[in-house]
Amino acid sequence: MNKLTTKSIIVVIVLIGSATALHADMSSPSLPAPFTVLKTLELRHPDRSVPQTAHLPVNLQTPEFEIPGFNKSRMAVWGGVTATAGYLAYEQSQASWGVSNGQFHFKDDLRDGLAMSDETSHLFAAYELTRALHMGYAWTGLSSTAARRVAAVHAWLWTFFVEYPIDAYNPTQGFGASDLAFNTAGVLAAYQQTRPGQTPWWDIKISVKRSFFEGESRFIAHSNEQYDDYVYWLTVRPTRHRYIPLWVGTGYATTHGGWPQIDKELHLAIGTTIEDLAAMVDQDAAQYLRPLNFFFLNLGTKIVWR
Numbered sequence: 040m041n042k043l044t045t046k047s048i049i050v051v052i053v054l055i056g057s058a059t060a061l062h063a064d065m066s067s068p069s070l071p072a073p074f075t076v077l078k079t080l081e082l083r084h085p086d087r088s089v090p091q092t093a094h095l096p097v098n099l100q101t102p103e104f105e106i107p108g109f110n111k112s113r114m115a116v117w118g119g120v121t122a123t124a125g126y127l128a129y130e131q132s133q134a135s136w137g138v139s140n141g142q143f144h145f146k147d148d149l150r151d152g153l154a155m156s157d158e159t160s161h162l163f164a165a166y167e168l169t170r171a172l173h174m175g176y177a178w179t180g181l182s183s184t185a186a187r188r189v190a191a192v193h194a195w196l197w198t199f200f201v202e203y204p205i206d207a208y209n210p211t212q213g214f215g216a217s218d219l220a221f222n223t224a225g226v227l228a229a230y231q232q233t234r235p236g237q238t239p240w241w242d243i244k245i246s247v248k249r250s251f252f253e254g255e256s257r258f259i260a261h262s263n264e265q266y267d268d269y270v271y272w273l274t275v276r277p278t279r280h281r282y283i284p285l286w287v288g289t290g291y292a293t294t295h296g297g298w299p300q301i302d303k304e305l306h307l308a309i310g311t312t313i314e315d316l317a318a319m320v321d322q323d324a325a326q327y328l329r330p331l332n333f334f335f336l337n338l339g340t341k342i343v344w345r
């Protein structure tokens with residue numbers, strides 16, 4: 040598969056995701072169009088001796104499946120944003136991990152020298168990607184139910200495309216079955232978290248180590264050692280009290296000491312987010328910081344083993 044063909048595929052995939060959003064609210068079989076039935080009511084004359092019937096229309100459409108008119112201009116903008124972001128992500132992946140110009144092959148997930156830090160990063164990335172897409176599709180005017188469904192499908196297609204064909208045809212990478220499994224888990228976790236009307240009590244977050252600010256750190260790792268800059272967290276919030284903005288977290292990270300020596304790290308911490316701190320001052324203003332709540336400001340300890 041040559042580079043031009045791969046570029047063409049990513050543009051098509053991204054545009055399909057955007058086009059799907061245009062019709063999801065109107066044509067999805069899980070979002071029934073408004074319909075009515077005739078409900079039979081029994082009426083009687085004042086003397087209560089002569090029964091009669093009347094047929095009254097009853098609308099069975101529930102608020103959960105309301106189909107608001109989405110904003111076509113916003114949808115066009117969002118489609119352009121996602122298409123551009125997808126293309127730029129593809130270019131960055133080729134610059135970071137090499138060109139996808141080899142033969143299809145599988146990655147050796149157990150001997151990749153990353154000790155599951157790669158899979159953990161896939162879980163986090165798929166989770167946050169799904170949440171970001173959900174916010175974008177909701178902004179276009181899709182109902183909350185439709186937005187989370189379209190976002191989940193869109194995110195999964197993107198993450199699948201990373202595995203095939205980008206990694207699958209990359210001589211230095213390979214199709215990662217475990218990566219795809221963690222991608223899927225991240226999408227499903229975000230789908231659960233974006234249910235209408237719920238206040239999540241758990242979350243998946245990230246923090247950076249001191250090493251991130253030293254040397255040649257990157258947001259997208261170019262080497263095994265650069266995976267060591269991050270800690271991936273599963274956090275819970277014991278109370279939703281506005282003035283107790285604390286999360287308790289368990290995190291996983293690695294430290295490379297030279298192949299094949301890899302230290303695995305279990306982190307235990309208590310912390311908060313920028314959004315939660317802002318909510319103590321102004322809850323309305325804090326909602327604009329919600330996209331940043333993936334970052335875990337924390338204090339804690341760690342257990343290291345090999």
